[in-house]
Amino acid sequence: MxxxxxxxxxxxxxxxxxxxxxxxxxxxxxxxxxxxxxxxxxxxxxxxxxxxxxxxxxxxxxxxxxxxxxxxxxxxxxxxxxxxxxxxxxxxxxxxxxxxxxxxxxxxxxxxxxxxxxxxxxxxxxxxxxxxxxxxxxxxxxxxxxxxxxxxxxxxxxxxxxxxxxxxxxxxxxxxxxxxxxxxxxxxxxxxxxxxLDPATIRFREPRDREARVAFVGRLVAKKGLPDLIDAMALLRERGRPTPLDVVGSGPLSETARRQVDELGLTGLVRFHGPLPADAVAGIVGAASVFAAPCVHAPDGDRDGLPTVLLEAMALGTPCVATTVTGIPEAVRHDRTGLLVPERDPAALADAITVLLDDPARGIRLARAARALVEDRFxxxxxxxxxxxxxxxxxxxxxxxxxxxxxx
Structure with a gap:
């Protein structure tokens, strides 16, 4: 036997x-x-x-x-x-x-x-x-x-x-x-x-009447592309759209990111939370009007596969903006379940964030489709x-x- x-x-x-x-x-x-x-x-x-x-x-x-x-x-x-x-x-x-x-x-x-x-x-x-x-x-x-x-x-x-x-x-x-x-x-x-993921344990909430703010979650390493997002937030402020950014995570580039925020005069807009447990992360992501995953090909060849936190944001109902790196387009399908932009393009990132801030109906449509995709394929x-x-x-x-x- x-x-x-x-x-x-x-x-x-x-x-x-x-x-x-x-x-x-x-x-x-x-x-x-x-x-x-x-x-x-x-x-x-x-x-x-x-x-x-x-x-x-x-x-x-x-x-x-x-x-x-x-x-x-x-x-x-x-x-x-x-x-x-x-x-x-x-x-x-x-x-x-x-x-x-x-x-x-x-x-x-x-x-x-x-x-x-x-x-x-x-x-x-x-x-x-x-x-x-x-x-x-x-x-x-x-x-x-x-x-x-x-x-x-x-x-x-x-x-x-x-x-x-x-x-x-x-x-x-x-x-x-x-x-x-x-x-x-x-x-x-x-x-x-x-x-x-276990969709049954993740409460979906349509992105209605949320405060205009952006969430980022990930280790602070080169492949996550946080510098591009910080530059995009500076562009939004220059365009008259100062928007808070919540950064969750830690890593070797923590101090570099903080210096960039200071140099761009974004200290009052960007909050570094450090590493947090899942329930706290879900609270921040679920309250944001946009989740950003500006992933890039790092100089050492490293890159993201398909970030789990991106799937979690989709399940929560937060509209997502991401780059076309590796497997990300398998989840974020452009203008169907989120918005895709080229990597290392802060202007395109700022434009996509603005679209979601200015067009709540589109955000709701994308969020509903994203949740359905997570339930169906993830x-x-x-x-x-x-x-x-x-x-x-x-x-x-x-x-x-x-x-x-x-x-x-």
Whole structure:
């Protein structure tokens, strides 16, 4: 009799404030009846976490990460019978990472995990791949954006991950096409499965009679495009439309953004809230008249895949303005579910924000359509069902089945 399946998630850090999509995915799979266990390679280190984390039933194991070669040799000694399967690649890792491979393999045996799944084509997938080989279970992973497009990405390593995986998930049609174009036959088992939300828990409110203000939520890093939005807010003020901007999040560019606000004389209009839990974020986004996602291709190649917070804004009923970067047009369909503008174009961004501020009827139309799209294409229950089919070896719909219209 085959054991009841149990999915073991291998995550670099858990729970991450900026990775709500992981928590939503696990909750959806648990709601569908799947058994989950979590192995975290590092502590999260975030100042707070989302309340949804408390609803996750899966046990969490923080994998020991001792430094120094002595711990590696001790762990290898315990795994001697299986070592030939992974030894050359194990020795190519840093000792601490190699020790974690051995610990995760042991965790798989002890917990009855039958399939490993990692997020991001980075160390988490490397650990899942080698630990799965040691323990004799298949692995899969979800590829997002930075793990594909950053200039430091090792394409040979990604190719090996793709080639050996039972299946590979990626979050947008854009990513799926890029993987096929870049890696050819190695990407044959890639399936697009959009990140999902639970629409039933997100209260939709039409954007009627809201105060004129713009919301931005995200890590303050180059790919989020916040400098362009700040420039756009300065343009609005110059045009006689001074509009408050709420910035939620933190990151390495926090001080740079604050200096830009000061230099442009926007101190009284822009409020930096720092990182906030999900309910506080929903309050700010749900009260805004516009949500802006001015994402860009960063100089280091990094870019957003399809920001979950953008889907959340659409579900809440806040009209969205976004750029045409990677998978964003799969959710924000121009003048149907939001407005799209070119990246790095503050004037176009300011124009689109003005349209939504001046035309409430259009904002309501876009908000209704955006909510309908989230319910139809981004429900986490559908996401969980697609992931379960992939574990069973069944195909998901062809990524090319979702046409996307991008404005000229």
């Amino acid at each position: 085959r054991p009841e399946p149990r999915i073991g998630y291998v995550l670099k850090r858990y729970p991450r404030l900026s990775e709500t999509f992981v928590v939503q995915e696990i909750l959806a799979r648990e709601a569908a009846g799947e058994r989950i266990a979590i192995a975290a390679l590092r502590p999260a280190g975030d100042p707070c976490f989302h309340p949804a984390v408390a609803a996750v039933r899966a046990p969490v194991t923080w994998v020991p990460r001792p430094t120094g070669s002595e711990a590696l040799w001790e762990a290898m000694e315990r795994a001697l019978p299986e070592l030939p399967r992974v030894l050359p690649e194990l020795l190519a890792l840093r000792p601490a990472d190699a020790v974690q491979v051995l610990h995760v393999a042991q965790w798989v045996r002890e917990t009855g995990v039958t399939h490993l799944h990692a997020h991001f084509a980075t160390i988490a997938t490397t650990v899942a791949r080698l630990a799965g080989r040691l323990a004799g279970v298949p692995y899969s992973f979800t590829a997002h954006a930075k793990d594909l497009y950053h200039h430091d990405v090792d394409h040979d390593a990604v190719r090996a991950m793709l080639a050996e995986a039972h299946h590979v998930v990626t979050i947008s049609d854009h990513n799926a096409r890029w993987l096929a174009d870049t890696f050819g036959a190695a990407a044959a088992r890639v399936a697009r499965v959009h990140n999902g 429900d986490r229950a559908d996401q969980a069902a697609a992931l379960a089919r992939l574990v069973r070896g069944e195909r998901t719909p062809d990524p090319a089945s979702l046409p996307v219209e991008v404005p000229a």
